[in-house]
Amino acid sequence: MSIAxxxxxxxxxxGPRGWIDDPSEEEPxxxxxxxxxxxxxRLVARPASTAEVAEVVRICADARLPIVPQxxxxxxxxxxxxxxxxxxxxxxxxxxxxxxxIDPVNFTMTVEAGCILAQVQQAAxxxxxxxxxxxxxxxxxxxxxxxxxxxxxxxxLRYGNTRELTLGIEVVxxxxxxxxxxxxxxxxxxxxxxxxxxxGGEGTLGIITAATVKLFPKPRETDTAFLALSKVEDVMxxxxxxxxxxxxxxxxxxxxxxxxxxxxxxxxxxxxxxLAARHPWYVLLEMSSSxxxxxxxxxxxxxxxxxxxxxxxxxxxxxxxGAQAKELWHIREAIVEAQLYSGSIKHDVSVPVSRVxxxxxxxxxxxxxxxxxIRPMAFGHVGDGNIHFNLTQPESADTAVYxxxxxxxxxxxxxxxxxxxxxxxxxxxxxxxKRDHPLQIPGRNRTDAAREMRARPRQHHEPGQTRQxxxxxx
Amino acid sequence: MSIAxxxxxxxxxxGPRGWIDDPSEEEPxxxxxxxxxxxxxRLVARPASTAEVAEVVRICADARLPIVPQxxxxxxxxxxxxxxxxxxxxxxxxxxxxxxxIDPVNFTMTVEAGCILAQVQQAAxxxxxxxxxxxxxxxxxxxxxxxxxxxxxxxxLRYGNTRELTLGIEVVxxxxxxxxxxxxxxxxxxxxxxxxxxxGGEGTLGIITAATVKLFPKPRETDTAFLALSKVEDVMxxxxxxxxxxxxxxxxxxxxxxxxxxxxxxxxxxxxxxLAARHPWYVLLEMSSSxxxxxxxxxxxxxxxxxxxxxxxxxxxxxxxGAQAKELWHIREAIVEAQLYSGSIKHDVSVPVSRVxxxxxxxxxxxxxxxxxIRPMAFGHVGDGNIHFNLTQPESADTAVYxxxxxxxxxxxxxxxxxxxxxxxxxxxxxxxKRDHPLQIPGRNRTDAAREMRARPRQHHEPGQTRQxxxxxx
Numbered sequence: 001m002s003i004a005x006x007x008x009x010x011x012x013x014x015g016p017r018g019w020i021d022d023p024s025e026e027e028p029x030x031x032x033x034x035x036x037x038x039x040x041x042r043l044v045a046r047p048a049s050t051a052e053v054a055e056v057v058r059i060c061a062d063a064r065l066p067i068v069p070q071x072x073x074x075x076x077x078x079x080x081x082x083x084x085x086x087x088x089x090x091x092x093x094x095x096x097x098x099x100x101x102i103d104p105v106n107f108t109m110t111v112e113a114g115c116i117l118a119q120v121q122q123a124a125x126x127x128x129x130x131x132x133x134x135x136x137x138x139x140x141x142x143x144x145x146x147x148x149x150x151x152x153x154x155x156x157l158r159y160g161n162t163r164e165l166t167l168g169i170e171v172v173x174x175x176x177x178x179x180x181x182x183x184x185x186x187x188x189x190x191x192x193x194x195x196x197x198x199x200g201g202e203g204t205l206g207i208i209t210a211a212t213v214k215l216f217p218k219p220r221e222t223d224t225a226f227l228a229l230s231k232v233e234d235v236m237x238x239x240x241x242x243x244x245x246x247x248x249x250x251x252x253x254x255x256x257x258x259x260x261x262x263x264x265x266x267x268x269x270x271x272x273x274x275l276a277a278r279h280p281w282y283v284l285l286e287m288s289s290s291x292x293x294x295x296x297x298x299x300x301x302x303x304x305x306x307x308x309x310x311x312x313x314x315x316x317x318x319x320x321x322g323a324q325a326k327e328l329w330h331i332r333e334a335i336v337e338a339q340l341y342s343g344s345i346k347h348d349v350s351v352p353v354s355r356v357x358x359x360x361x362x363x364x365x366x367x368x369x370x371x372x373x374i375r376p377m378a379f380g381h382v383g384d385g386n387i388h389f390n391l392t393q394p395e396s397a398d399t400a401v402y403x404x405x406x407x408x409x410x411x412x413x414x415x416x417x418x419x420x421x422x423x424x425x426x427x428x429x430x431x432x433x434k435r436d437h438p439l440q441i442p443g444r445n446r447t448d449a450a451r452e453m454r455a456r457p458r459q460h461h462e463p464g465q466t467r468q469x470x471x472x473x474x
Numbered sequence: 475m476s477i478a479x480x481x482x483x484x485x486x487x488x489g490p491r492g493w494i495d496d497p498s499e500e501e502p503x504x505x506x507x508x509x510x511x512x513x514x515x516r517l518v519a520r521p522a523s524t525a526e527v528a529e530v531v532r533i534c535a536d537a538r539l540p541i542v543p544q545x546x547x548x549x550x551x552x553x554x555x556x557x558x559x560x561x562x563x564x565x566x567x568x569x570x571x572x573x574x575x576i577d578p579v580n581f582t583m584t585v586e587a588g589c590i591l592a593q594v595q596q597a598a599x600x601x602x603x604x605x606x607x608x609x610x611x612x613x614x615x616x617x618x619x620x621x622x623x624x625x626x627x628x629x630x631l632r633y634g635n636t637r638e639l640t641l642g643i644e645v646v647x648x649x650x651x652x653x654x655x656x657x658x659x660x661x662x663x664x665x666x667x668x669x670x671x672x673x674g675g676e677g678t679l680g681i682i683t684a685a686t687v688k689l690f691p692k693p694r695e696t697d698t699a700f701l702a703l704s705k706v707e708d709v710m711x712x713x714x715x716x717x718x719x720x721x722x723x724x725x726x727x728x729x730x731x732x733x734x735x736x737x738x739x740x741x742x743x744x745x746x747x748x749l750a751a752r753h754p755w756y757v758l759l760e761m762s763s764s765x766x767x768x769x770x771x772x773x774x775x776x777x778x779x780x781x782x783x784x785x786x787x788x789x790x791x792x793x794x795x796g797a798q799a800k801e802l803w804h805i806r807e808a809i810v811e812a813q814l815y816s817g818s819i820k821h822d823v824s825v826p827v828s829r830v831x832x833x834x835x836x837x838x839x840x841x842x843x844x845x846x847x848i849r850p851m852a853f854g855h856v857g858d859g860n861i862h863f864n865l866t867q868p869e870s871a872d873t874a875v876y877x878x879x880x881x882x883x884x885x886x887x888x889x890x891x892x893x894x895x896x897x898x899x900x901x902x903x904x905x906x907x908k909r910d911h912p913l914q915i916p917g918r919n920r921t922d923a924a925r926e927m928r929a930r931p932r933q934h935h936e937p938g939q940t941r942q943x944x945x946x947x948x
């Protein structure tokens with residue numbers, strides 16, 4: 001059969017609203033979010049049901065036509081962007097966006113792959129439950145992509161990665177058969193747990209079309225603190241102490257270096273430094289409880305008072321309102337955005353939590369020796385041992401020349417990761433970015449990207465509000 | 475090479491202390507814990523290191539000599555018992571019992587497969603951490619077997635099955651190569667998560683020799699309650715309410731039917747009925763917190779007072795001491811033991827938590843219609859949807875005649891499980907018991923088994939202690 005005839009068969013399966021081949025409309029399916037990659041495709045197929053996905057896959061399997069499954073296309077490793085050769089089709093799951101079932105007593109919901117993550121969170125909230133997966137792209141990423149990449153995010157510390165949140169999945173296999181693993185069971189030991197191969201499999205073994213995921217009790221009380229530390233070695237001591245004292249109520253433990261805060265203060269209006277003095281390291285800490293009389297605040301104050309007295313924490317604030325908490329979280333978002341204004345060589349690595357400080361110290365020494373003036377921005381979910389060890393160019397450097405050394409710095413950083421028995425892809429996956437080492441990132445105009453990101457609405461500081469200073473501080 | 479020569483090579487690898495072929499010493503490796511199965515073997519090999527396991531496996535692979543890996547031999551589905559044909563060797567992991575590393579800051583420990591579960595728990599406790607896996611056989615089962623069967627137990631509700639507790643494993647593959655997946659990372663998305671195939675794989679794909687498992691903050695406060703309910707439909711409402719109110723502090727939610735308590739009161743001295751009146755259903759509920767001023771007790775009292783006022787709970791007690799809590803837990807253990815005194819047809823099934831009551835009602839109707847007078851004992855970890863739906867023979871029935879109908883009743887019960895999208899093996903695995911349907915359980919002298927179980931020491935009621943009655947109760 002000719003390729004044209006194959007494409008016609010696919011169009012017939014998905015119906016007139018289910019395909020795109022107009023180049024102008026295809027663009028969002030071909031371009032990676034940061035515009036670092038741009039592919040080409042014969043057709044964007046947008047099936048609306050599992051049966052349609054299966055039929056499209058069967059046709060493609062018969063015709064040996066490659067398929068690139070795509071969710072919200074927000075991935076950072078180009079796993080969802082088609083290759084440049086235009087030999088493949090994109091199979092986009094966005095029309096499969098039904099919440100099939102919510103079962104509040106079983107604490108589960110069954111959702112189709114194309115549901116936007118924020119939509120899943122919202123549906124859970126309406127049933128007085130929490131779906132805890134939360135990450136920067138939640139307004140546009142799809143749950144199917146979250147499953148295929150085993151997405152992490154900011155709530156892993158308490159609730160686990162997407163893998164741990166998943167009880168069952170429905171998958172279209174490479175020959176078009178449907179594998180029905182949609183079970184909502186907490187315990188099932190009847191054979192190999194095959195769903196685990198598809199979760200984090202990045203679509204290479206099949207296309208996940210639906211999932212039954214775990215829900216949790218909704219948090220009723222949340223406390224957020226922003227703490228300053230004198231040295232990075234203290235960060236993990238503080239983590240161990242906070243975790244032991246608060247158990248599963250510790251929901252986030254994010255590291256922020258002063259270098260990154262400085263960049264954010266310059267580039268991201270609305271960002272404020274919550275503390276009077278400068279400190280080399282900060283931790284954004286969040287605790288939450290599903291109880292309404294949780295005593296969480298008292299617990300946090302006792303923990304921090306003791307840490308202050310022992311010199312483990314140098315200074316800090318606790319948010320007095322939801323608005324203030326958002327403002328503290330804004331710092332975390334702003335440091336990501338601020339890195340777009342300079343050449344930044346990225347790493348998404350993990351090490352055992354006990355070796356985070358050692359990793360940062362050694363990797364910083366390694367890259368600084370190679371290029372004096374380089375500005376490491378070691379931030380991220382250190383409660384999970386996950387560091388986004390990004391390297392901002394020296395102030396005076398030429399961006400293109402700097403970025404051309406991407407792989408050289410990857411090698412240094414990944415060498416330290418390996419020595420500490422870590423992972424060079426902690427939460428972003430392999431995709432095309434890390435599949436073919438050595439990797440090269442095409443150059444781009446980063447100022448444009450920053451402008452786009454800035455266009456989204458943000459929380460701003462409300463001047464009338466104050467923050468509580470910690471006991472014993474000036 | 476002759477089989478004798480192969481066995482000599484194995485003996486040379488494991489050394490003089492590493493093998494057994496004296497029939498009298500082999501017995502514990504050949505007999506299943508309940509004596510329902512008894513196999514035969516050419517040799518029991520007891521390697522002391524991963525290298526020795528690998529070498530034994532390599533020799534066996536070359537000689538096509540079957541291997542039955544065995545941990546503590548406490549499984550309930552005969553997965554570790556060798557076949558009767560004496561064609562295989564038993565590879566027992568008990569000498570690989572080193573705790574390789576404890577990392578309190580990473581909240582992990584690395585243990586060898588032959589470590590007794592209680593030893594692992596103890597080592598974690600000494601590092602001020604909790605390893606939460608807990609089950610009846612913990613004094614003799616081995617962590618390698620727990621991993622290979624993805625063991626469940628009483629703490630799954632809060633901490634997950636063994637699978638969820640495992641970050642990395644080391645495996646000897648069927649050809650003797652060692653697969654080193656011993657990582658202690660919370661996030662690692664570099665490829666397929668292959669360890670998941672070995673966890674719960676019951677030794678069919680390789681022999682797990684070591685694992686890096688998660689630790690948790692140690693509980694500082696625990697509260698235990700024993701509650702009476704008028705009808706089984708209320709059980710899951712109570713569960714949903716308790717879980718939503720207490721979040722991750724709910725650590726156990728066990729169902730106990732009156733029929734089982736009656737049996738235990740007859741057969742298990744030291745068992746007491748904590749409540750004055752008779753009730754058809756009971757729930758044993760446990761909450762724990764790693765905080766020392768958790769407010770847990772007040773939370774439990776508020777929850778139960780509201781449930782009493784609304785008629786969801788008919789009566790109940792809260793333990794006032796650790797000794798009282800143990801006494802309440804003794805009821806849970808005694809009902810297992812008491813079932814040994816009569817013919818009992820067993821089921822280890824799970825359904826979505828929201829359908830537990832429906833399952834019990836329908837399965838009870840199904841078996842009662844087939845055999846009036848049959849006594850269903852639906853108990854277990856209903857917070858996980860896991861019901862041990864055991865069927866005690868009618869009072870006057872002949873035990874052998876009754877047990878000969880094992881498969882007939884399995885079919886009825888498993889039929890309901892299937893209709894409710896459940897699992898016929900929730901936490902015990904497949905083993906040999908469920909591999910070859912239809913299954914037949916050989917008869918045995920159950921009184922002997924009961925006598926053996928009774929020999930172990932138990933907690934007894936201390937007469938001087940009282941229990942608190944709930945507010946508002948007579």
